[in-house]
Amino acid sequence: MSHVDQIKNVLNVEDVVSSYIKIEKAGSNFRASCPFHNEKTPSFFISPSRQSYYCFGCGAKGDIFTFVEAFEGLDFMGALKVLAERAGVSLGGLDFKSRGEKERLYQCLEDASAFYMDALSSSQDHSVEEYLKKRGVDKSIISEWNIGYAPLDWHRAHDVLKKKGYTDSEIERAGIIKKAADDNTGRVRYYDRFRGRIMFPINDSGGRVIGFSGRIFQDDGKSAKYLNSPETELFVKSKILFGLDKAKTSIREKRSIVLAEGQMDVIMSRAAGIGNTVGLSGTAFTEDHAGLLKRFADTLVLAFDSDRAGINATQRSAAIALAAGLDVKVAVIPEGLDPADFALKHPEKWQKAVSVPVHIVDFALNDILSSNEKGKKIIQGVHEFVFPLVRSMKSAMERSTYLKMIASRTGIKEEAVIEDFGKSEKSASAESKKQHLVEAAKEDAALDAHRLMVEKRIYGIMTWQESLESPVVDPAGIKQRLEAVVGKKGVQDLMSRLDAVKDELVLRAEVMHGRENVEEELNELFVNFESDYLKEELRAAVENLSEAERSADKEKMKETLEKCGQLSARLAKLTKN
Numbered sequence: 001m002s003h004v005d006q007i008k009n010v011l012n013v014e015d016v017v018s019s020y021i022k023i024e025k026a027g028s029n030f031r032a033s034c035p036f037h038n039e040k041t042p043s044f045f046i047s048p049s050r051q052s053y054y055c056f057g058c059g060a061k062g063d064i065f066t067f068v069e070a071f072e073g074l075d076f077m078g079a080l081k082v083l084a085e086r087a088g089v090s091l092g093g094l095d096f097k098s099r100g101e102k103e104r105l106y107q108c109l110e111d112a113s114a115f116y117m118d119a120l121s122s123s124q125d126h127s128v129e130e131y132l133k134k135r136g137v138d139k140s141i142i143s144e145w146n147i148g149y150a151p152l153d154w155h156r157a158h159d160v161l162k163k164k165g166y167t168d169s170e171i172e173r174a175g176i177i178k179k180a181a182d183d184n185t186g187r188v189r190y191y192d193r194f195r196g197r198i199m200f201p202i203n204d205s206g207g208r209v210i211g212f213s214g215r216i217f218q219d220d221g222k223s224a225k226y227l228n229s230p231e232t233e234l235f236v237k238s239k240i241l242f243g244l245d246k247a248k249t250s251i252r253e254k255r256s257i258v259l260a261e262g263q264m265d266v267i268m269s270r271a272a273g274i275g276n277t278v279g280l281s282g283t284a285f286t287e288d289h290a291g292l293l294k295r296f297a298d299t300l301v302l303a304f305d306s307d308r309a310g311i312n313a314t315q316r317s318a319a320i321a322l323a324a325g326l327d328v329k330v331a332v333i334p335e336g337l338d339p340a341d342f343a344l345k346h347p348e349k350w351q352k353a354v355s356v357p358v359h360i361v362d363f364a365l366n367d368i369l370s371s372n373e374k375g376k377k378i379i380q381g382v383h384e385f386v387f388p389l390v391r392s393m394k395s396a397m398e399r400s401t402y403l404k405m406i407a408s409r410t411g412i413k414e415e416a417v418i419e420d421f422g423k424s425e426k427s428a429s430a431e432s433k434k435q436h437l438v439e440a441a442k443e444d445a446a447l448d449a450h451r452l453m454v455e456k457r458i459y460g461i462m463t464w465q466e467s468l469e470s471p472v473v474d475p476a477g478i479k480q481r482l483e484a485v486v487g488k489k490g491v492q493d494l495m496s497r498l499d500a501v502k503d504e505l506v507l508r509a510e511v512m513h514g515r516e517n518v519e520e521e522l523n524e525l526f527v528n529f530e531s532d533y534l535k536e537e538l539r540a541a542v543e544n545l546s547e548a549e550r551s552a553d554k555e556k557m558k559e560t561l562e563k564c565g566q567l568s569a570r571l572a573k574l575t576k577n
Contacts, residue, residue, distance in 0.1 A: 003080065003084065003089060003091060004065070004080070006087070006089045007064075007080075007083050007084055007087045007089050008051065008063070008064065010087035010088065010089065011064055011083060011086065011087050012048060012051070013046055013047070013048065013051045013052060013053060013063060013064050013067070014030050014046050014048050016064045016067060016068070016083070016086075017030075017032070017046050017053060017064075017067060018030075019252065020035065020067075020071050020252070020295070020296075021033070021035050021295075023046060024042075026045065026524075027520050028048070028049065028520060029045050029046060029047050029048070029520070029524075030045070030046040030048070031043075031044065031045055031046075032044045032046070034055045034057050034058060034060065035071060035295045036055065036058055036060045036070060036071075037055070037057055037058040037060075038325070039057050041531070043055055043056040043057040043528065044056075044057070044060075045524065051063060051064075053067060056450065056453075056454065056524075056525075056528045057450060058450075059449075059450070059453060064083060065079045065080065065083065066079075068082055068083060071295060072204075072205040072206060072248075073204065073205060073239055073292065074204060074205065074206045075102065077102075077103060077106070078204055078205075078206035078208055079206070081206050081207070081208065082205075082206045082207075101170075102233070102234070104166070104170055105170060105173055105174050105232075105233070105234055106208055106209070106210075106234065108161060108166050108170055108171060108174040108176070109174050109175075109176075109201075109208075109209040109210065109211070109234070110208070110209050111160075111161060111164055111166075112157060112161060112174065112176050112209075112212075113146055113148065113199075113201045113209045113212075115148070115156075115157055115160050115161070116148025116149055116150055116157075116194075116199040116201075116212075117146055117147070117148040118148075119148060119149045119150070119151050119156075120142070120147065120148045120149035120198075120199075123149065127217075128149050128198060128217055129142075131198075131217065132147070132198070135264065135340075135344070136268055136271065136340075136344040137264075137267065141267060141271055144246075145200065145201070145267055146201050147198065147199065147200060147201075148198075148199040148201075149197070149198055149199060149217070150192065150194035150195055150196065150197045150199050150214055151195070151196070152195050152196035153192065153195060154191045154192055154195065155190075155191060155192060156192060157176055157177070157192045157194070158171060158176070158177045158190055158191070158192055161176065168190055171190070172190065173232060173233070174232065174234075175193065175211060175212070175229040175230050175232050175235065176192070176193060176194075177190045177191060177192055177193055178190065178191055178192075178193050193227070193229075193230075194212060194214040194227060196216065196217050196218060197214030197215055197216055197217060197227060198214065198215045198217055199212050199213075199214050200212065200213045200214070200215070200242075200263040202228075202229070202235065202240060202242055202281050203244075203245045204234075204240065204245065205244045205245050205248060206245060207245040210229075210232075210234040210235045210240065211228065211229030211232070211234070211235035211240075211281070212228070212229050213226055213227070213228045213229070213242070213263050213281065213282060214226065214227045214228075215263075215264075226262075226282065228281065228282035237281050237282055237283040238283055238286040238288045238289065239286075239288045239289070239292065240281050241259075241278040241279065241280070241281070241289065241292065241293075242263055242266055242278060242279040242280070242281050243266040243267075243270065243277060243278045243279055244278050246270065246275075247270070247275060247276050247277060247278050248296065249275075250275035250276040251276045251278075251296045251297050252296065254276050254297075255297050255298045255299065256276060256297050256298070256299040256300075256301065257276055257277075257278060257293050257296065257297045257299070257300050257301065258274055258276055258277040258278070258301045258303050258331065258354055259277075259278060259279070259280070259285070259293070259300060259301065259302055259303060259317070260277060260278070260279045260280075260303045260304070260339050261279060261280055261304050261305065261310075261313070261339075262279060262338075262339075262340065263279060264340040265277075265279055265303065265338065265339040265340045265343075266278060266279040267340070268339070268340040268341075268343040268344050269303070269339060269340075269343045269350065269354075271343070271344075272343040272344070272347035272350050272351065273347065273351055274343070274350070274351065274354050276297075277303070284313070284316070284317075285313070285316070285317035285320055285321070286320070287320055287323075287324070289320075290320050290321050290323070290324035290326065291324060293321070293324070293326060294324045294325055294326055297326070298326065298327060299326065299327045299328075299329065300321050300326045300327070300328050300329070301329050301330065301331050301354055301357045302314050302317055302318060302321075302328065302329070302330050302331070302360070303330075303331040303333070303339045303353075303354065304317075304339075305333070305338045305339070306332075306333040306334065306335050306336070306337060306338070307335075311367055314330060314360075314363070315360075315364060315385055315388075315389070318330075318360040318389055318392075319388050319389055319392045320392075322360070322389060322392035322393050322394075323392045323394075325394055328359075328360040329357035329358060329359050329360060329363075330357055330358050330359075330360055330363040331350075331353040331354045331357050332353055332357070332358055332363070333353065360389055361386060361389055361390065361402045361405060361406070362405070362409075364385045364386045364389060365382075365386060365405075365406065365409045365410070367381075367385070368381035368382065368385065368386070369409065369410070378410055378412075379412070379420075382406060382410065382412075382417075382420075383420070383424060386406060387420075387421055387424050389402075390402050390403060390406075390421065391421075391424070403417050403418055403421055450528075450532060451529075451532040451533075451536070454525055454528045454529045454532060455494055455498065455529070456498060456501075456505055457505075457508075457509070457525055458478065458482065458522070458525050458526070458529060459494065459495065459498045459502075459505055460505030460506055460508055460509035461473070461478065461509045461518065461521075461522055461525075462475045462478040462479065463475075463502055463505065463506050463509075464505075464506045464509040464510055465478070465518075467506065472518050472519065473518055473519050473522060478522070479491060481526055482494065482529075485526075485529060485530050485533050486533060527574060530574055531571060531574055534567055534570055534571045534574065535571065537567050538564060538567040538568065538571065541560055541563050541564045541567060542564060544556070544560045545557065545560040545561060545564060548560055
């Protein structure tokens, strides 16, 4: 039996998916909000009988392996390792080195990490270990994080990896060495990228090494304090969070993430008992990071340095995280300390700062009001730093709450705050109007694609059932249900459009649907079919309402507004059931 089959025999798809997202029973299946796209109505279904999942909104589908790949940003081998560990299945005997170029790069990085660790532990000079000990990093922490040392040598890592059978090209693609042309001969030569540095391996969420961050040990005044691996096919900084592989269990339990900037911040925070801490890997916070965090948690606690650069980074990151739908708070750190020092010297105070954080709007207001500025300077600060945060919030009620807070904290009349915010929102809206139009076009295209996909599946089941001597579901009844939504002409148009691919759709229906579950699955498809139809009708009605408002046609406005209300009520009732 293959490793994949062994794992599937132990792990059910509903158990794996529910360990990442909240799911609820829906007949013999389970339903959830899709973790791979934003949606208000859950359209992500998990089928225990087929051991698979399918999203009617974005089309994401697969089994436990594809789910873990997509959710955690791993490739198949990464997902295999994660699930094998969970299932208690040994991967012994599986030769990762022989499984293609990408796996050789992973193994090259693992071997490089082992080399750096050995260089630290076997060195006769214990000055690096003594330095780490002063920073609160004892041998147990070194072992937990696989911290190592890159010797102050031009070719040591290169030579070791060459002896293990890796080519120059593989070692370079892994980011361990750099290439340079010899000035005299023109021949290509290679040298170690990391020299004289304390090495922190950066892992993907499955625990595999994908890069390194090296801290200079003896500062020569010329070299950068930190040197990170270059972007490679394995290491993409904007999508990686340091320590996520160790923190994800705690994150799932708490539905909260503490985000720091540096490796030492993460390591010392975890040592102080904050297991849900992760860090950025040599880059600013991005929308990709926010999307990844949103899949794992609801609340983000920012824990950056307390200096001006850290405060600015906090506010920039917060706006991105709020736009992704995260609740954003800040762990307040005393001036002059970074998170690593604070966690090391005052672990109990650090735990309190993280467990009782300040909301980002409060934090921004505190920053403005603590500067002893008055009048116009405060108003300017609110416009520049606070309004963008409020504007990034998705909920209108939440925006209203924080606008009232701004008025209360600053002493500015609430009406004036709301008026100024409205003006700033219009200004921001005008600047991003083109972007909104692009996004709207994308949403329209997505809805059209989704509707076509549902139509194809219903038509495929109908024609499949027509071909059976003893159909499970009456095909005439399926046609009647279609007519009830789009009318006879609508069904005729649908059949005309899809007739050319009928054989393909019948084959797909036979493969995808079991005879026992076909009726239930058909019901789910019809919910989506009618929902898409109502959304299209509502979209058209909203456009008509806008046109009526522009032309000041009160009668048409009243009529169209009533229609919008009816369609919205039907849509809400349908999705609720």
